[in-house]
Amino acid sequence: MIPFFPRWIWSWAVFLPLVAGSVNAAALLSLHHGGVTHLTGISTEGAIGLGSGDVALLVHAIGVIALFTVSCAFSAWLARGPRWIPSLSAGALLLAVAALLVVASSVLASTPWLGVMICAAAMGLQNGTTSLVTGAVLRTSHLTGMFTDLGIALGQRVWRGPVDRRRVAVCFTVVASFVCGATGGTLLYLRWHAFALIASAVVSAGVGILTLALARRHATPVAQGGA
Template sequence: MFQSLRRMTPEPRTGWVVFGGCCLAFLAAAVNAGFLIDLGTSVSHLTGDVSKVAMQSLGGEGWEKSGALYLAVATVGFIFGAMVSGFFVHHPTLEISRPYGRTIAAIGGLLLVSHGTFTGIPWLSVFLASCACGMQNALATHYRGMILRTTHVTGLLTDLGTNLGMRLKGHYIAPWKLGVPVMLLGAFFLGALFGTLLHLWLPGRFLLVLGVIYIAGGIAWTIRKRWDRGASGGPV
């Protein structure tokens, strides 16, 4: 088993990238599950939501009653979050030197504020959570020729199917390029289960727990990066 895992990851750094990506996919799925249960609105993937906005806008109901308001706010929030990541992280290719730790901690902060507004101003809570997911999804969109997505699975399924088809055709596809999408898919599925259970165990507080986890993870990443730089003699 360990040998097959090593074949999936060609170098230690890639192993850490995959592990971090799985953690982020797990958490994003948990956030999304809570919003789907309570408000029926996705905050981590918006393909279907854009279609729903168009359909419900013509349904004759008020925007807030039909849910179209939440869907529109989620779409704008996701775009805004991705824009923030593009401004501060600067580049779609993953580079360890970029401020990922601080960005992940900021995502946690947004989720805490989203928790605080969930009951009184639900549309604002949706906006903030979608903004957090947009920030996460835009952290690093490319690594070693692969497209990384940690808030939805459509791209992962596309990558997996494409690589399987090429391999069946006789082209060489590195085993880790098949393993990474599978691991991210599994993490997303488990995260959705966790988010559902968290919603049942701690009703109304799932965002609080997940926000704290994000902040702790962001701080841990920053500390590790500074430790590695100090150990290698580079600038901290």
């Protein structure tokens, strides 16, 4: 069962998968393969490159996996604190995601592989941050776990077992947001090309600013009580 969590988490569940979906769509459209948010597919891509002797495909997969993983490690190093509590470090990391997406938008058209690598780093930061703060309840960059949980809930419903309604609501929210983000990101990419990432950066920055504001509000009573 998912524990009760504060309402502000819903802002992450709605808007951050939106960002991930749109960024992944841009990465897929720019290179016509791969992506940056689901490392199962990227690992398979690397294995295909290894088995077929496609060095470029293998190097691409290794680069995406490495940058995503290192960025997750960086988020773990910086985003320290209790679960379910908005923190200044989490807000700063989401602003860093926005900054990376702006940089990626400036190079994606001329150097697609580099732009995709920067997108991978951004998504690693985002997913690492949300996983740390929520105890891995909320993962915003991929949907395999969400569909698994929905399937389990469906099976439990069929045999009239207990269903975690909060988990189902989170899964539906993340899935719908990711799909909407990927759809909207595709439409923006087809019109604006690499600059479509700017819209994703704006959303990420907005969530980061909201998180910073919530962190300051959460810290104020503690500071006053200590005074």
